[in-house]
Amino acid sequence: MAKSIQEIDSFAEKLPDDTRASVHHASKLKTEKRFATLASDFEEPDTLRKTAARVKQHTLEHLDEYLLQAEASLQRNGATVHWASDSEEANATVLRIMQQRGAKKMVKSKSMVSEETELVAYLEKNDIEAVETDLGEFVVQIDGDHPSHIVTPIIHKNRKQVARSFEREGLGAYTESPEELTAMARRHLRAKYLAADVGLTGANFVTADTGRITLVTNEGNARFSMAATKTLIVMVGIEKLVPRQSDLPLFLSLLGRSATGQALTVYTQFIGGPKLSGLPEGPEEMHVIFLDNGRSEVLASDCREILRCIRCGACMNICPVYRQASGHAYRFVYPGPVGAVLSPLINPQGFPQLADLPKASSLCGACQEVCPVDIPIPDLLVRLRRRGKLEKAEKASINTPGFGVWASGATSPGMWRAGLKMGHAMNYLPRVLLDVNPAAHAWQEHRDLPPFDGGSFRSWLKEKDKEAGK
């Protein structure tokens, strides 16, 4: 017998109150900022989202051509292009580049794709020091934790927890001032940048026509890692392309506002190769690793729209399930509504392991409404629920009452009529008598049945027919 409660529900139930409060507060704040800026800065914000969606959908549907164009443009700019089918190959490529240069130390900018490949753990196993430089990711790293949000990785932690971690790691004495905590990280990581051989970043966009990597950060960590080191490695998913540099003003307008309510993220970098020769600081060589890791299979599926995602986090900020459950409840790198679609499709353990995630939604549709590239997340969730049923994934059926009886009734008009008449009796039936099916029991634990009000449409129609003399 399967467990009668979904993992995400049991995780949410055990979530400490202060964690839930942190997540709820911060995600609500970002949702409000997003609404304030997008609505006030543009006459028709929806037109922006829909146009961006069309640009990305077109790019995906011609991805083979744009990948070739991007490769040629990057090479023209002096970058070396690598291709990796999976995490292992991507990580091994990074290691090989480092070994060829005799490099032992890396400073790493925030990159979800490197979370996906578990790059840091891999490098550490191979005697490479790899330091996360985004403040939130740094805390996650020293705590041996995982990010719980794709934009604000420690949304689940408060200042006291950060202070205790910094004290433990010798960064400074316990303080509850976020300003002092940030200053400690600044001092600590400054030394790491200056000692590192290699900087690694992700990419927000790659422009096929000009071969520029576009990268946004508020902290300046990506900028620092490519000011202080001699080798730059960019790891990027194959879906991150846009056709033209002239598409970027649109995407940047949407990304900053959707993620944090900023018209532009503080540092927006357009990187077109190694540094200009003659400059004292900056990378002398640049490598770009295009990673597939299941994306080409998503492209072949009926959920390809999810590859439009520009990783702003707006869908998780607004999601009532995310706000209650927090990011770790989703059990993979990508939490929230985007994760409920993407994670089952690309996680290395396979679809059945996360087949319950598409059910972690009331299908309220808020995620699609805030999505800067208008991804039909509710539709995709329904498609994945169907896939879970068709593939008989055990996790997909946890806590789902059987619909067999309902289905046979609904397809036989006689039984349906009888059922509707009898249904009224349910209003007078003690609820305990309904409690026979264990799955239904679990379902009812958190929900109540509405009063039954069936059958009135049929009698109304009959009356109407009589009046019309039929």
Added chain:
Amino acid sequence: MNSRQAILDKVKAAVGVLSERSALPSEDEVAALTSRLRPGADDADSLVACFAERLQAVGGVLLRGTAELEAYLAEHGATRGYLDPAVAELMGPSNLSANSTYERAEVDAMQFGVTRATMGIAETGTIVLTDRDTPNRLAALAPWVHVAALRESEIVRDVRQAMAAFDDDPSIVFVTGPSKTADIEGILIEGVHGPGKQACLLLEG
């Protein structure tokens, strides 16, 4: 090379079966989606006024003339720093004492950096830095106080116009306010890895 071909083949097969493929919206259609933050007109006065307003809105500071620059640095206790010789020439005579080179060994000691900006963007209060105009990437990033020198005529109307002016410079950076984070409890803190104080020295001409 094997993975390259394998990925391209899989992608090609995935999109090859589609009966319909979406068209790319035209450049004009995308370009028509402008924000209300953009200055209403593109005469010099409108651009400067809008740039000044947006720069302040993102936490930046506008400095007019060398006296204001000197006062600003003094206000933040920044006594040791770097002044790019190209900016010194542009500014003309001043009482500012600063190094004309930026050495890695002195990163911790350098409290300010005054470097040359390439463009300003009125719409967003953004300062544009490039490798060509920034002789040392660290000098514009590592000091607590960064001042980017810009001429009025180098301010463009919006992000699109700035991007249209890109050349082949390998490092073009939009700087929109000081370095910041809200990672801890959503509280905004300025000065994480980059400057905690970001100013623009706007010069005539």
